[in-house]
Amino acid sequence: MAFTYFFRDLQTLEVIIEHILPSLRGRRNIDIWSAGCAMGQEPYTIALLLKENMGPMIFRNVKIYASDIDHSNLFSTIIETGSYPEEELKRMPKEYFTRYFSPDPKKPGNLIIAEEIRKRLIFQRHDLLTLRPVRDQLALISCKNVLLHFTEEERVKVIRMFYDSLVDGGYLLTEQTQKMPPELSHLFEQVVSHAQVFKKVPGR
Numbered sequence: 001m002a003f004t005y006f007f008r009d010l011q012t013l014e015v016i017i018e019h020i021l022p023s024l025r026g027r028r029n030i031d032i033w034s035a036g037c038a039m040g041q042e043p044y045t046i047a048l049l050l051k052e053n054m055g056p057m058i059f060r061n062v063k064i065y066a067s068d069i070d071h072s073n074l075f076s077t078i079i080e081t082g083s084y085p086e087e088e089l090k091r092m093p094k095e096y097f098t099r100y101f102s103p104d105p106k107k108p109g110n111l112i113i114a115e116e117i118r119k120r121l122i123f124q125r126h127d128l129l130t131l132r133p134v135r136d137q138l139a140l141i142s143c144k145n146v147l148l149h150f151t152e153e154e155r156v157k158v159i160r161m162f163y164d165s166l167v168d169g170g171y172l173l174t175e176q177t178q179k180m181p182p183e184l185s186h187l188f189e190q191v192v193s194h195a196q197v198f199k200k201v202p203g204r
Contacts, residue, residue: 004038004039004041004042004144004145005041005088005091006041006044006045006084006088006089006091006092007045007091007092007093007096008041008042008045008091008144009144009175009176011194011195012173012176012195012196012197013045013046013049015173015191015192015195015197016046016049016050016140016173016197017049017053019191019192019197020140020171020191020197021050021053021054023139023169023171024050024054024058024139024140025054025058027061027139028061029061029063029137030050030058030061030062030063030139031063031065031135031137031138031139032046032062032063032064032065032138032139032140032141032142033064033065033067033133033134033135033138033140033141033142033165034046034064034065034066034067034142034143035067035126035128035134035141035142035143035146035162036067036068036069036128036143036144036145036146037066037067037068037075037079037123038068038075038145039074039075039078039079039084040066040075040078040079040082040121040123041084041088042142042144043064043066043079043121043142044079044082044113044117044121045092046064046140046142047062047064047117047120047121048096048100048117050062051100051116051117051120052095052096059116059120062120063120063122064120064121064122065122065124065134065135066079066121066122066123066124067123067124067125067126067134068123068125068126069125069126069127069128070125075123076123076125079121079123080118080123081104081112082112082113082117082118083104083106083107083110083111083112083113084110084111084112084113085109085110085111086109086110086111087109089101089111099114100113100114100117101113101114102114128143128146128150128158128161129150129154129158131157131158131161132161133161133162133164133165135165136164136165137165137167138165138166138167138170139166139167139170139171140170140171140172140173141162141165141166141170141171141172141173142172142173143158143162143172143173143174143175144173144174144175145175147159147174147175147178148175148177148178152181155178155181156181156183156184159172159180159181159184159187160184160187163184163187163188163200163204166200167200168200168202168203169199169200169202170199170200171191171197171198171199171200172188172197172198172199172200173195173196173197173198174196174198175196176195176196178196179196180196180198186201186204187200187201187204188200188201189201
């Protein structure tokens with residue numbers, strides 16, 4: 001199971017707000033894929049950031065497809081209920097913690113994320129190596145802690161699949177340690193030098 005937590009890799013998350021959010025505002029359907037989502041911390045973090053930084057009407061257009069191969073058969077239940085131990089939530093900024101979480105009446109010591117956030121996520125069991133996306137015409141794909149487990153050849157194939165499933169001008173976020181394979185560099189523009197955030201170049 002990948003190690004992750006809410007608001008991990010903050011500098012990449014800040015790029016979402018500064019550079020990606022403006023391009024999402026005008027879209028009628030804002031479809032996002034969190035590939036290799038584990039227990040849901042990353043897709044829920046993205047949902048929280050979008051909720052906080054776009055109007056409520058636009059936020060209703062957001063759908064986040066959270067996928068993982070999920071050998072444990074646990075992720076679906078955790079994500080759908082949105083219930084997490086309070087100890088795991090202490091790293092997040094206080095304003096998110098107080099605004100969007102409340103005690104889980106069924107699990108003492110757990111907090112449950114607000115329904116308006118939970119409704120934006122759809123979990124799906126999925127193996128990236130099938131090279132079939134969860135859907136097409138995605139505005140944003142985030143893939144962390146997964147590509148490093150693949151061979152170089154597999155990484156190239158998966159990233160090419162990501163490219164094909166993004167809308168023109170869509171964005172790809174990867175782990176800080178995962179550089180874009182040289183043979184795919186013509187497919188994307190790196191948005192900033194300090195984060196692995198890439199914008200799709202159309203027609204390649």
